[in-house]
Amino acid sequence: MKDYGTLSEAINKLKLEEGYKYDFNLIDEYLELKSEKEKYTADEFEVDKVLRFEGMSNPDDNSILYAITTSNGRKGVLTDGYGVSGGQVSQTILDKLHRETRP
Secondary structure, eight states, rough: OEEEEEEEHHHHHHHHHHOOOOEEEEEEEEEEEEEGGGEEGGGGEEEEEEEEESSSOOGGGGGGEEEEEETSEEEEEEEETTOOOOOTHHHHHHHHHHHHOOO
């Protein structure tokens, strides 16, 4: 498996070397790609890679980086805290992301 280093190094490698140029946000029932004014439901994207990062001194620094491809070919990244807990995000989206993080 490729060594992606730190979270910021991984984001840079995915964007510059692997073509994941967009930044996704988790919003209610979908992933949002604000720069393109697009929204994607759980059926409209795939999680290509899941990278976990643990903070050395603080468990609150743990994060997960998702490399995502949408049904219309947009490739981007989504960063979230461990275990995607995000309040108003739909269970369908959470289930899709959690399914991809299981060993």
